[in-house]
Amino acid sequence: MEPxxxxxxxxxxxxxxxxxxxxxxxxxxxxxxxxxxxxxxxxNRASDKITQLTDNVYLCRSGSAADTQVVSDxxxxxxxxxxxxxxxxATVKTAATLVKELAYQNKSFLQAGMIVAGWDKYDGxxxxxxxxxGTLLRLPFATGGSGSSYLYGFLDQAWRPQMxxxxxxxxxxxxxxxxxxxxxxxxxxxxxxTVNEHGVERNFFAGDKLPLFHEEIPPGxxxxxx
Amino acid sequence: xSTIGTGYDLSVTTFSPDGRVFQIEYATKAVDxxxxxxxxxxxxGVVLGVEKLISSKxxxxxxxxxxHAINRHAGMALAGLAADGRQIVTRARTEAAxxxxxxxxxxxxxxLSNRVAHYSHLCTLYWWLRPxxxxxxxxxxxxxxxxxYTIDPSGVAYRYYGAAIGKGRQAAKTEIEKLRxxxxxxxxxxxxxxxxxxxxxxxxxxxxxxxxxxxxxxESNREHQRIPxxxxxEAKAMARDAQEDDLDAF
Numbered sequence: 001m002e003p004x005x006x007x008x009x010x011x012x013x014x015x016x017x018x019x020x021x022x023x024x025x026x027x028x029x030x031x032x033x034x035x036x037x038x039x040x041x042x043x044n045r046a047s048d049k050i051t052q053l054t055d056n057v058y059l060c061r062s063g064s065a066a067d068t069q070v071v072s073d074x075x076x077x078x079x080x081x082x083x084x085x086x087x088x089x090a091t092v093k094t095a096a097t098l099v100k101e102l103a104y105q106n107k108s109f110l111q112a113g114m115i116v117a118g119w120d121k122y123d124g125x126x127x128x129x130x131x132x133x134g135t136l137l138r139l140p141f142a143t144g145g146s147g148s149s150y151l152y153g154f155l156d157q158a159w160r161p162q163m164x165x166x167x168x169x170x171x172x173x174x175x176x177x178x179x180x181x182x183x184x185x186x187x188x189x190x191x192x193x194t195v196n197e198h199g200v201e202r203n204f205f206a207g208d209k210l211p212l213f214h215e216e217i218p219p220g221x222x223x224x225x226x
Numbered sequence: 227x228s229t230i231g232t233g234y235d236l237s238v239t240t241f242s243p244d245g246r247v248f249q250i251e252y253a254t255k256a257v258d259x260x261x262x263x264x265x266x267x268x269x270x271g272v273v274l275g276v277e278k279l280i281s282s283k284x285x286x287x288x289x290x291x292x293x294h295a296i297n298r299h300a301g302m303a304l305a306g307l308a309a310d311g312r313q314i315v316t317r318a319r320t321e322a323a324x325x326x327x328x329x330x331x332x333x334x335x336x337x338l339s340n341r342v343a344h345y346s347h348l349c350t351l352y353w354w355l356r357p358x359x360x361x362x363x364x365x366x367x368x369x370x371x372x373x374x375y376t377i378d379p380s381g382v383a384y385r386y387y388g389a390a391i392g393k394g395r396q397a398a399k400t401e402i403e404k405l406r407x408x409x410x411x412x413x414x415x416x417x418x419x420x421x422x423x424x425x426x427x428x429x430x431x432x433x434x435x436x437x438x439x440x441x442x443x444x445e446s447n448r449e450h451q452r453i454p455x456x457x458x459x460e461a462k463a464m465a466r467d468a469q470e471d472d473l474d475a476f
Contacts, residue, residue, distance in 0.1 A: 085340075086334060086337060088370075094329045094330055098328075098330075
């Protein structure tokens with residue numbers, strides 16, 4: 001007989017995920033999908049995978065939802081104290097180093113692929129990747145999660161330095177949409193966060209606002225509804 | 227001489243009735259009896275200078291350094307008991323290295339000074355420890371520009387435009403106040419510091435001395451280093467001439 005409860009009721013919450021962050025002319029843009037899964041069940045179809053660490057630094061989370069939540073809580077706590085002691089805002093580099101330290105020292109316990117991005121007055125907009133294992137790598141753009149596999153070729157070809165804010169945001173939304181189209185563990189909406197010297201701006205792109213690709217059916221009236 | 231705290235000065239964990247901790251004040255006296263140490267913050271960096279009193283002609287020139295590097299962009303000049311100073315330098319170096327390791331960037335000078343001050347203060351809280359008989363002047367250049375701090379045996383850090391500690395500090399402070407530091411470059415600062423140290427040196431009371439100087443400025447690529455030899459020679463020569471001029475004028 002089949003068991004009453006499926007495997008998904010006891011599986012850990014994972015964020016299949018597509019996350020990315022890019023530097024543009026004046027700041028950074030972080031982007032992510034919104035699907036959280038336990039096995040094949042979508043536990044949350046509108047999650048927010050972009051978490052605030054300080055006023056000027058944000059974190060994209062992929063991998064185990066629990067692990068990344070705990071890491072971000074610790075780093076937010078350390079940075080809060082650090083800011084008070086230093087008397088000025090923390091730099092993106094410091095935030096990224098703290099994330100790296102936790103990821104590296106606890107590598108055997110964690111399954112967390114993260115991207116730290118933000119703006120500070122010393123280095124401008126910066127993006128740091130902290131993949132599984134706890135490497136720290138500063139990059140002009142970074143991507144992570146299961147959906148990122150489908151993006152490497154696209155990004156290598158399409159990314160240009162010093163994009164404008166609107167250009168960069170369109171670029172991020174298009175990339176996430178491409179990954180959602182092919183990766184079953186990514187889906188839902190696209191959330192973006194823009195961080196620059198003027199502050200922080202959050203954006204939300206529901207399914208009907210996303211670009212369509214090869215053989216995708218447009219929303220609204222289409223052949224399926226006939 | 228000055229005040230004596232009869233009975234209330236036996237332990238650093240005892241206050242006097244008028245709210246003083248005499249042991250800390252006595253520790254400061256050890257600093258006041260040592261050679262003068264000066265720091266000035268110019269518009270493009272910091273210059274440190276030490277009047278290193280030579281106790282014996284047999285001492286090798288350049289030994290017994292009084293200025294130490296903490297990390298690439300910060301240095302520390304010491305006055306007072308040399309061994310105590312050595313301990314403080316070691317601690318400052320450890321703090322700077324730990325900060326870099328944990329936060330991924332060079333320690334801000336303010337943070338470094340606070341940590342050294344915290345350490346000095348620690349030794350004023352327990353009866354089984356004595357306060358450090360050493361004050362330090364920290365000169366450094368970080369993301370927020372050049373900065374100058376002093377830390378005394380009581381464990382307080384102050385930020386300065388110009389600072390002097392040691393036996394000639396009163397005279398040195400007067401001279402420093404005359405300088406227009408915000409307009410001076412470090413090159414000019416080096417000349418001024420050399421002149422001041424030669425000026426406050428008491429020929430009658432003390433024997434010979436050696437001038438030790440360092441800087442951290444735009445010209446040194448924001449790295450703490452000893453003054454280049456030719457510049458040091460030039461500064462010493464100018465300072466010596468200035469002293470003779472003053473004597474002649476008299």
